[in-house]
Amino acid sequence: MGEMMYKLFASASLLTLGLYHLICTFFHLLKSPQSYAAKPFYPFPRLSSVTGNNHHNHNRLQNLPLFILILSLFVAFLHETLISFYSDPLVKGSTPVHRFSSLNSAAVFFLFLIIAIYYLLSDSTSLIPLPSDLLFALASVGFFLHYSAASSSAAIQTSDLQAHCDSLSARISALCSLLCLLLACRSRLFIADAALAAAICLQGLWQLQTGLSLYVDGFIPEGCHRLLDVQSGVEGSTQCDIQDSKLRAVSILDLMFTVHVVLVVILIFVTYTMVVMAAGVRRTGSYEALPTNNADSNHIQMKSLTGTQA
Template sequence: MAAFLYHTMSSSALVSLGLYHLISATRSYLKSPNSYSAKPFHPFPPSSSGNNTHHRFRYLSLYLIIICLLVALTHQLIISSDSDILLKGRTPVYRFTSLQSSAVLFLFLILAVSVLLSESSSLLPLPTDLIFALASAIFLLQYSVSAAAASVQTSDLEAKCDSVSARISALASVLCLILACQPRLFVADVGLGAAICLQGLWVLQTGLSLYVDAFIPEGCHRLLDVVKGIVGSTKCDLDDSKFRAVAILDFVFLVHVIFVALIVMITYGGIAKSLGMTKSGTYEALPNNAPTSESYHHGHIQMKALTGTQA
């Protein structure tokens, strides 16, 4: 139950971060498309007001990210010394894999602190493109660690979950690299927020598929050491059950992708409506009334008045 609780908390943090980045980036783009540029940090609340209340909470999102990373790093260091008799035990492979995950979290923590120092003081004035480039490198390391963990995993379901998580990290790495080179590319910035949301949803799905009996696919079950009461990994009895479970996870991942795409469209539409934006290039049709005799008498046809032009 503790493992599922940790997955739930991690999922909530990632989804909240992704939604906040998505909303802030969309709002910034719609307010000024010509001067838009992607930012690794958006002040809270997203307002131009300069009163003391807003200034006090300006770096709230960075503080929360740092706290969540500290909790995740502590949890990862603790479980790296745990013994799982049924699955890994105190083996060098498990120890090194856990330490690699801890190292990636520590790099994310360093990056978050660096962004905080860069935004709040002049001690570390990092340019935006360098921050995105560093984030791309760390996401690439996370992809490598997740892929390596999937390759040595003895649990079929956990290996599949790790491999999907690795692909999402690779996508986030590519998007950060694009933003480092092309910061005005709004699609990449929105894609980064969507990728973070997708990673959060997949973390929740991983917890459900591995630790909640009602969501474990049919033909798979969790191992239990009856004598010591230790719950181990989720195993599938037959190859057919394993292939079926993998196919179910692929389908669920597709559902998560569709759900994130809907979130992106709803967010864009909602923010555009709140800002009073309309689709560019719209026009009103000219009146289709027949010309009157007075118009013919003066030798001209009544036209619709032009607005927004100068003489």
């Protein structure tokens, strides 16, 4: 139950942050397309009517998404650190391997936590803020380390289903790392910024699916069961003993992953439509492009002069 609660928390945090970043990306592009540049963090917009005592409270409200990010990273770091002290004989190499694998994941979350805290301090104090391209580069390193940690975790799992879930999660982190690297090189690349937000939403949905498939009896594929070490009383994730059941369960996970990708694409369309409506952008009528070559231009001028003389 504890692992499922953590998966729910991780899913809610990632979905919230990813959707918020997606909304801000679309809104920023629609309001100022000429000066658009990707940002690692979008604060809440300032209110022109904020004065006096409300100014300090509004500054806190501006950084609310950053506070949520820091809280989520701290919980993730604390979770991985605490579970490293528990024995887990259900992984390859038993408890020592589990301990170092958990500490590796905790170190990755700690790196993200340091970056987020420094960004918050530099925004609210006199610290020199880091350039956006450097922040995206650091985020790219963090996502790559998370990809490496998730891949290593998948390699030591005795549960084929958990290994497959961790492997797909690692691929999403690898995609996020690549997108952050692109944004570090070209901050005006809107498609990379929107894709990064969508990938974070996909990671949130996949964390939810992982928790349901591994820890909730009603969602465990047919022919599979929960692992249990009788001597230590440690209960693990889901295992399929029969090869046919294993292949069927992996195919179901692949199908669900594709379904989540489709859901994220639909979320992009819905979010963009709602942002366009909220921003008050109206579609203009169609127009014909003016000719660019000299021959067509001279032809139009002569035709206009002929009509005038007539």
